[in-house]
Amino acid sequence: MADWGAMLRAAVAMGISPEAFWRLSLKEWRMLTVSAGAASMRRRELDEMMRAWPDDRRLSIRRAGRRAREGGGSGGGAGGVAGARRACGVLD
Known part of the structure; x- marks a missing residue:
């Protein structure tokens, strides 16, 4: 507080x-x-914050697409935007 x-x-x-x-x-x-020499936010901290509070659904779609391309996403093995959209439940 x-x-x-x-x-x-x-x-x-x-x-x-x-x-x-x-x-x-x-x-x-x-x-x-804050003093000029204070440490700034590290990339890991930024990534954790972004996961905890995503800006919008498009960000989730991009992440799902990246997971699909890396083989870790759901989407029937399809990568790219189409697989990402399916993984996030976005229908065209």
């Missing part, structure tokens, strides 16, 4: 008004508070 009080106090110490603090996006807040 975020310590909003500590974050607000840090913002005020940086000269950011409370009103401006509450308008900041999380990305903006991180840019203001």
Whole structure:
């Protein structure tokens, strides 16, 4: 859980008004508070996040197509987009 009080106090110490603090996006807040040498997200972490929260169905179709091409998908052995669409239940 975020310590909003500590974050607000840090913002005020940086000269950011409370009103401006509450308008900041999380990305903006991180840019203001994370040191320049901080580690960025690793590819593995990005892949895990993408699996946990896919953007849309097209992403799932692309992944199913990749699995089908690599021999790990369902689709009757057919690879490519057609196999991916079948694996995701998308009908033309």
